[in-house]
Each structure stands twice: as C-alpha cells, then as structure tokens.
C-alpha cells in the first residue's frame with residue numbers, strides 16, 4: 003500500500019458514509035467537505051480534528067464492517083478527517099487481527115484452535131473447514147467466504163468455538179459454540195450473520211449457595227434494568243453516595259481486595275492514589291479485554307450481569323473522582339457488547355448515568371470501546387494507546403496510570419471481576435468481606451475450568467479451596483482417567499503436576515509452588531493430551547501477539563517457537579540438553595529485559611513444563627500452522 007495522502011483515490015460512497023457516521027459530516031474542504039470561498043484561504047478546525055484522534059479505531063472498524071477491509075481510499079479519507087499521517091493510521095490498522103489491510107472475503111470465520119479447544123479436538127474441526135472452504139486465508143475463497151485459525155475466543159467451557167465476522171450492508175458478528183461444520187454452514191446460510199448460535203445452558207456450574215459475584219447470573223434478566231433493580235440493583239450505588247468517596251475507599255481497603263486481572267495489585271491503594279491526585283480530569287477504565295487463552299469469566303459477567311458491571315464502574319468513578327468511564331471490551335465478544343450497549347442506554351434513561359445521578363451532584367458517563375483483536379491491548383497502558391487511536395503498544399512505567407494514564411490524566415483501571423467484588427464489599431462491608439478466604443487472599447475467586455474435566459464451566463469458590471477440591475467440583479477428570487497436569491493461569495501461567503493437587507488456590511498458595519492464579523484459568527489435562535502440542539501453540543501465541551516494540555520479546559518469542567519446533571520434530575540443534583539450556587536462557591532474558599508482562603511471562607508455561615518433565619527429548623507432535 004502506498005502510504006501518501008491522495009494516492010488512495012477518493013473513498014467510495016459506502017466507505018465515506020461509514021466514516022461520517024463515526025466522525026460526523028465534514029464541515030470544510032479541508033476535511034473532505036464542500037469547497038467554500040473561505041476554505042480556499044483559511045484552514046480552520048485542525049485542532050478540533052486532531053482532538054478526535056481517539057476516534058481512529060472506531061472509524062477504521064466502521065470501514066472494515068462496511069466493505070470488509072480498510073481500503074486505501076477509506077484510509078486516506080479517515081486520515082484527512084483526523085489529520086493523521088497515513089503511515090500512522092496504517093500502522094494502527096495493520097496491528098489488529100479483526101481489521102484487514104488487503105482485499106479480503108466479506109465473511110471470515112474465525113475458528114478457535116487454542117488450548118482448551120485443542121483438548122476437545124479443534125484440529126478435527128480445522129481439517130473439516132479446510133476440506134470445505136480450502137486452506138485458512140483471509141482472502142476471499144469459495145462463495146466469498148474464508149476462514150482463519152483463531153486464538154482463544156473466550157468460550158472454552160463449550161469445547162469448541164467459532165466467530166463469524168461479516169461485512170456489507172448488514173454487517174454482523176456472532177459466536178458459535180460449541181462449533182461444528184454443520185452449525186457454521188447453517189450460520190452462513192441464514193441472514194446477516196448476527197444471530198449467535200450458543201448452547202443455552204448456563205456456563206456457571208458452582209453451587210448457587212456459594213455464589214457472591216455470580217449471585218445475579220441466571221436470576222436477573224440481563225436485558226432489563228427493572229429486573230436488576232427489583233433484585234437490589236443500584237442499592238450499592240445509593241449506599242456509596244451516602245458514604246462519600248473516602249468512605250467507599252475505606253471499605254475497599256479494609257476488604258483487602260486484590261486485582262483479579264493478573265497482577266494482584268491492591269485495589270483500595272490504587273483508588274486512593276487517583277482520588278488524591280489534584281490533576282483533573284480523572285478517568286476510570288473497566289478492562290474487559292479478556293484475551294488470556296482459557297479465560298471466560300469476564301464474558302459471563304458481562305453477558306449475564308451487565309448492570310452489575312455498569313453499577314460497579316459507576317461506583318469506582320464516584321470514589322476516584324472520575325467523570326468519565328470506559329469499558330474496553332474485546333472485539334470478539336459481540337454478545338457481551340450488545341448487552342452492555344443496551345445496559346448503558348437503560349442506565350442513562352433512568353438517570354443512573356449522566357448528569358445529577360440519583361438526583362445529586364455526581365456526574366458520570368460510560369463509553370464502550372471495542373478492541374479489534376490484539377491480546378496486548380489488555381495491558382493497561384497499551385489499552386490507553388488503543389483508546390487514544392495509537393498502536394496498542396505498552397508504555398514505559400513510571401509514570402503509572404494513577405499519575406498519567408489515559409490522555410495523560412490520572413486513570414484507574416480494574417478488571418471486570420475486580421469491579422464485581424466492589425458490589426459485594428459494599429453489600430456486606432469491608433470487614434466482613436475480609437473474613438472470607440485467607441488474610442492475604444480475601445473474598446471469592448472465579449475459576450474458568452476447561453479441558454478434560456467432566457463439567458467444564460465457571461466456578462466461584464472462596465479463596466483457600468485446593469486444586470483437588472476444585473477439580474472434584476467439576477466432576478473430576480473425564481472418564482476417570484489419570485490427571486497428567488494442570489495449566490494454571492492461562493498461556494502466561496504455568497503447568498503444575500498431580501503433586502500440586504493439595505495446593506490452596508490462593509495468591510500466596512500458588513506463589514509458594516512457583517505458579518500464579520493469573521486470570522483464573524484451570525485447564526486440566528488427562529494422560530491422553532500431548533502437552534508438547536499445547537506448548538507449541540502457546541509459543542505461537544506469544545510470537546503472534548508480541549507487539550514487537552522491544553527486542554528481547556520480539557526476537558525471544560520467535561526463537562522460543564523455533565526451538566520448540568526443533569525439539570518436537572526430534573531434530574535438536576546440538577543435543578536436547580543444550581536446547582533446554584538455551585530455552586532457559588531465552589526465558590531469563592525475556593523475563594529480565596522485556597518492557598511489559600507479555601515478554602516477562604512468555605516463557606513461563608514452557609519452562610514450567612520442562613520443570614515438570616512434560617517435555618524432554620520430545621516426540622514429534624502435530625504441526626501447528628499459523
């Protein structure tokens with residue numbers, strides 16, 4: 003693509019309409035509007051156009067949805083409207099997997115071939131797709147349809163998953179899970195591709211009496227704010243407004259709530275730092291990017307308790323003095339996006355967002371931002387860049403988000419599950435909450451069970467339950483087979499063996515065995531699963547998702563994948579022992595010298611597998627194709 007303004011030619015009418023719908027009509031010849039006499043002499047509005055840079059990703063998404071790829075003409079037009087250099091806008095468009103910068107099929111089917119689905123035969127579905135639609139590719143294949151392999155689609159409890167992305171006059175995106183070739187063909191044959199085909203049974207499997215964060219799931223109608231309020235919804239916001247911001251923060255600190263997004267940072271400390279920062283305005287972001295392979299807890303909360311997420315974010319905004327909240331949701335979650343969009347609208351109508359909330363002087367509104375397929379965008383500073391219309395590359399820290407985050411202002415970021423705890427803390431009080439779990443891991447935790455258990459699904463348990471107890475809740479290993487290993491915490495987590503079964507699943511408990519809870523993934527593997535195949539998929543995932551900004555991660559993830567490929571093919575360079583040593587050195591360099599958590603954890607699972615003896619000289623494993 004030639005990246006100079008004007009080379010792409012004018013946008014087509016549908017492209018222009020798609021962009022104008024996001025940015026509004028152009029008002030001068032400088033940004034694509036009618037030429038006027040004044041416009042010939044004066045350039046007005048440059049500052050205003052640049053202030054809209056944060057709309058770059060939504061504008062590109064609109065083009066993608068309308069014509070199936072970001073054409074040179076459309077890119078040019080977006081750049082002119084926002085006064086963004088074409089190379090920069092192209093750099094943004096090319097970053098995301100749900101945007102295409104080359105001509106592509108109008109319908110693209112994303113088929114998950116990631117960890118949990120691999121354990122349930124994802125390769126077989128991929129083979130069937132290949133026989134039916136040809137090799138995976140984004141360019142138009144048979145009947146204008148193409149298919150690609152996808153990392154985890156966040157429906158791991160279903161055993162297989164696909165996502166249909168359709169561009170055109172009636173664009174749509176919908177999930178299929180469990181996915182079969184027949185269901186995919188059925189989805190293609192009907193309508194605009196926006197009807198999800200999902201198993202109607204609840205993904206929540208834990209005993210109803212033990213549910214706190216999930217107490218409204220499958221009880222409250224997720225499409226009705228009246229139903230939510232009839233079940234006690236918005237009483238905690240009322241309580242928060244009575245307590246005042248300091249009172250709310252006191253409760254959160256007393257509860258000793260630690261973040262559930264992976265880093266386990268104390269939430270009350272974070273909130274206090276933002277509230278005390280005199281720089282204005284403040285922002286609060288709910289991180290709903292959930293892209294860690296094996297994780298689906300946030301999706302369940304958003305799809306089945308959207309008002310709980312909205313109320314909790316409103317309380318967070320109130321406590322930290324923020325006027326504006328963002329929910330950054332992963333692009334592959336169309337059903338949760340629809341629920342939240344509708345929920346935010348209903349909350350506005352009822353005066354629970356906007357000016358004078360609940361009749362007082364608190365003002366707060368929420369904007370929903372959709373990601374476009376990039377795991378790294380879940381890292382909080384990369385997320386800010388994504389919202390601001392830049393490439394989602396992590397920033398150096400410090401400054402920390404509480405000092406200079408979104409738009410360089412003090413910003414709070416919390417994971418969806420962390421925010422769900424806020425409602426529970428205000429319901430029972432921080433002191434009572436702190437009695438749940440252990441002193442260092444208070445409250446309950448959502449665990450995403452998948453793989454070879456009898457009843458995969460979402461389980462809420464009080465911190466302290468052991469891995470053995472959790473697996474027993476899920477009915478144990480399917481068919482009574484022996485447990486080979488468990489992947490704790492997702493691709494960025496680690497494998498533990500059967501000897502870890504009595505480990506309490508607390509932050510401190512898993513730390514003691516050198517593991518992490520991460521995003522709550524518990525992927526159980528029986529003795530039939532080829533762990534080396536999963537390792538290769540993990541290595542491919544990190545190589546794909548590295549933003550490439552720093553050398554240890556950009557090069558290290560490639561070398562790690564190559565090394566594993568050699569090992570698995572039984573063709574080690576030198577000896578297998580030497581390859582394992584190099585693997586350890588690569589891990590060390592990535593851990594020590596990478597800017598962000600992606601590079602720092604990219605070798606964790608592989609190294610833990612080596613430590614557990616799950617990989618050695620290595621038998622050949624099935625090819626994982628890009």
Ligand SMILES: Cc1cc2nc3c(=O)[nH]c(=O)nc-3n(C[C@H](O)[C@H](O)[C@H](O)COP(=O)(O)O)c2cc1C
Nearest residue numbers: 261262263289291292293380381382416417420599
């Ligand atoms: C590569 C990478 C991806 C991440 N993805 C997510 C994510 O999808 N959701 C999330 O809540 N946190 C994610 N995080 C962690 C965030 O940077 C941040 O710590 C978190 O959102 C803070 O919320 P918490 O304090 O409630 O955990 C990710 C971190 C890294 C390094």
Ligand code: SF4
Nearest residue numbers: 549551552555598601
């Ligand atoms: S560690 Fe990897 S993902 Fe993180 S900034 Fe560096 S290159 Fe990007």
Ligand code: FES
Nearest residue numbers: 119154155157158
């Ligand atoms: S949906 Fe396939 S691994 Fe998560």
